[in-house]
Amino acid sequence: MSYRDVVSRRVLAWALVAVGARMPVAMAPLALVFLVRERPGGYSLGAALAAAYVIGEIIGAPVLGMRLDPARARPHLAAGLAAGTAGFTGLGAFPDAPAAILAAFAFLAGAGPAAVPGGLRTLLTSLVPGRAAAQALSVESMLTFGVWAVSPAAVTGLALGADPRLPLLLEAALMASSVVGLWFLPAGWAADEHDGQQGQGASKLRVLARAWPVYVTGAASLSLLALAELVLPALLEQRGIGVGWAGPLLTVMSVASAVGAFLYGLRSWPGRLGTRSLVLLVAMSAAVAMVALIPAAPGIAVALGLAGLLQSGAMLTRNLSLREVLPPHALAAGYSVMYAAVGAGYAATGSLAGVLLPLTAPSTAILAGVALTLLLTSVVRWGEIRAGRSAQDADTPVPLGTAAGPEGPPVRGGRDPERSL
Numbered sequence: 001m002s003y004r005d006v007v008s009r010r011v012l013a014w015a016l017v018a019v020g021a022r023m024p025v026a027m028a029p030l031a032l033v034f035l036v037r038e039r040p041g042g043y044s045l046g047a048a049l050a051a052a053y054v055i056g057e058i059i060g061a062p063v064l065g066m067r068l069d070p071a072r073a074r075p076h077l078a079a080g081l082a083a084g085t086a087g088f089t090g091l092g093a094f095p096d097a098p099a100a101i102l103a104a105f106a107f108l109a110g111a112g113p114a115a116v117p118g119g120l121r122t123l124l125t126s127l128v129p130g131r132a133a134a135q136a137l138s139v140e141s142m143l144t145f146g147v148w149a150v151s152p153a154a155v156t157g158l159a160l161g162a163d164p165r166l167p168l169l170l171e172a173a174l175m176a177s178s179v180v181g182l183w184f185l186p187a188g189w190a191a192d193e194h195d196g197q198q199g200q201g202a203s204k205l206r207v208l209a210r211a212w213p214v215y216v217t218g219a220a221s222l223s224l225l226a227l228a229e230l231v232l233p234a235l236l237e238q239r240g241i242g243v244g245w246a247g248p249l250l251t252v253m254s255v256a257s258a259v260g261a262f263l264y265g266l267r268s269w270p271g272r273l274g275t276r277s278l279v280l281l282v283a284m285s286a287a288v289a290m291v292a293l294i295p296a297a298p299g300i301a302v303a304l305g306l307a308g309l310l311q312s313g314a315m316l317t318r319n320l321s322l323r324e325v326l327p328p329h330a331l332a333a334g335y336s337v338m339y340a341a342v343g344a345g346y347a348a349t350g351s352l353a354g355v356l357l358p359l360t361a362p363s364t365a366i367l368a369g370v371a372l373t374l375l376l377t378s379v380v381r382w383g384e385i386r387a388g389r390s391a392q393d394a395d396t397p398v399p400l401g402t403a404a405g406p407e408g409p410p411v412r413g414g415r416d417p418e419r420s421l
Helices: 009-036 042-065 070-093 099-111 116-126 130-161 166-184 193-201 204-209 212-239 243-264 273-293 297-325 328-356 362-395
Strands: none
Touching: 009 042, 009 070, 009 099, 009 116, 009 130, 009 166, 042 070, 042 099, 042 116, 042 328, 070 099, 070 116, 070 166, 070 328, 116 130, 116 328, 130 166, 130 243, 130 297, 204 328, 212 243, 212 273, 212 297, 212 328, 212 362, 243 297, 273 297, 273 362, 297 328, 328 362
């Protein structure tokens, strides 16, 4: 296992396409706020436009992801990116349009390319040897964290230093460039013939539903970290620390996440993927609880860095878990459902923060989020145990006159240990 297996011209081309497709996603919420902040009620309108954008992502990801054809994914991805380009262009070209029209553009910008992250992730893993899947996903995570670290500064600089429309127009240009870049990549990825025959006999929706513990884990982990991010300025005020430290502290977390993704891909790790993901989620919960309890800025920085380090590992394990749980023909759709679940978790976290902050201290709000995450973790663990027992019962033959027992070693015998999810 080595990052050398990931280095190739095709992966470089993929990275350029991915930056063009994902930078607009990272820039969009803040860019929408800056676009309309000078209008009456601008901040409220900006928040509403950002909500319309996120709702578009949540709806578009599973609906469009389930329609992806593994062998001919390129036209579908190109159409989605073109729709996103049109949405961002409309926002940048008509900033004074009525709020309903801007919301429609924002919804289109979010929904159109919502299946692209899942499709690109599946395409990336098809470009490398199977043994390098973890390294490929680590590279993707490092690229993603880098994009998210750069995007706020880019939006702020362009919106305040030049024109509030420029971030949206830049997003449109980047997304349009990714459409062109798709033609330098394979048209799709191959699904195993036997797997495809299995997929014809079972509804794709039922196949995707098997992985619900992975989706819940993904939503819980990002919700936990998002709560820490959203409440951080209020927490700093509670501790008597300047609110201006929020930006540098979140940068520490982003850098730690990128480092964690790199370290994760350097070696193989012990334990089942599902168990590993839950352990990382519990450890991340402890780190976020430390953020709420530590009184000084240096300690908060250490806790946020630790949370970011663990979050990247949790994200990678759940992506690898989907590869183990789902057949190849449903993998892109599974990633899209995960994308929607994470978006829904983030939206729910924002609502929870809005409800809790007027009623309780910021530190208490974070601890309430930690408690909710641990509750979801318990639900996931229960679901895994129940699914594992059902799978064992289904896979275990009980010949007449013999006692029930396992057919053979489930892991060493080559049976997929993660199928129990």
